[in-house]
Each structure stands twice: as structure tokens, then as C-alpha cells.
Amino acid sequence: MAEKKNLMTREGLKALEDELNDLKLNKRKEVAQKIKEAREQGDLSENAEYDAAKDEQRDIEARIEEIDNILKNAEVVEHDEGDADKVNVGATVKIKDIEFGDEMEYKIVGSTEVDCLNNKISNESPVGAALIGAAKGDIIEIETPNGEMIKYEVMSVSR
Numbered sequence: 001m002a003e004k005k006n007l008m009t010r011e012g013l014k015a016l017e018d019e020l021n022d023l024k025l026n027k028r029k030e031v032a033q034k035i036k037e038a039r040e041q042g043d044l045s046e047n048a049e050y051d052a053a054k055d056e057q058r059d060i061e062a063r064i065e066e067i068d069n070i071l072k073n074a075e076v077v078e079h080d081e082g083d084a085d086k087v088n089v090g091a092t093v094k095i096k097d098i099e100f101g102d103e104m105e106y107k108i109v110g111s112t113e114v115d116c117l118n119n120k121i122s123n124e125s126p127v128g129a130a131l132i133g134a135a136k137g138d139i140i141e142i143e144t145p146n147g148e149m150i151k152y153e154v155m156s157v158s159r
Helices: 010-039 048-072 126-131
Strands: 006-008 074-076 092-097 103-109 120-122 139-143 149-158
Touching: 006 010, 010 048, 010 074, 048 074, 103 126, 120 126, 126 139, 126 149
Parallel strands: 006 074, 103 120
Antiparallel strands: 092 103, 092 149, 139 149
């Protein structure tokens, strides 16, 4: 079975590559030093520092493997000049709730780059999926989990 491509922005790809580099070059050495120091304390059966360092080592190795898998299937989204006014991965979109008048701004990113605190939403999320391909002035409808329809107007699209 072919693995799913991980759509990403160029900045998202760079951030993952930087994190992987830091984990491999710095964090691995730091945790190896912690393990060495904990071993020097003697009895490992009741050594909390040793257990904590081994747990940290396991977490680092798991994250390295996770990033490797993401990068192996990464596909950076490039934009054609002709589609500059349409929403796609990498676009920043300002939308307005038609019923309540609230305005929101989101950056559409791949699923591995989601950061709700910084208004980065996935192209696979209900709002993100509905926005893909929309242009300024378009009205999109999104069905909520309870079956209600929410309408948004696309106010602007930028890169």
C-alpha cells in the first residue's frame, strides 16, 4: 500500500529538518551524557535519574523515527502564479462568519504542521478542506458535527 503524501509548506519542511538535526546532533549527546552520569552513581535498580534519562532517550528516538517517516513522504506544495488568488496549502486566508460577523485568519498547512495556537489549520480539517480552491468573495459552507451549517465569506487570500 502506498503511503499518504504529507503535504507541507517549505517553512514547515525546514522546521522539521531543523528539529531532526537538533535531535540527532544535540539531544542524543545530552541524553547519553545523562545516562553516563546516572550509571556512575552506582545501583541502577533504584536510580530515578537513570530511569528518567532512559525514558528521555526512548522519546527522542521515537521522535526521530516519526520525523524520518514524515520527511520520507513529504511533498512541498509549490504555487503556480495563476492560482495566487485561490486558497491552497501555504495560503493565509481571512474569513468572516456570515451569521455573527466574526472575522478569523488562518494559514492553511499540511496536517503535520498544525498549530491551533498560531492559527495554522490543516488542509484536511473541515474548515481547511472547505477553503481549498476558494477565492476572495466566495461563500463556503461547513457542516458542524451536530448537523448545522456555518457559512463563511472569504475576505482575502495571501501567500
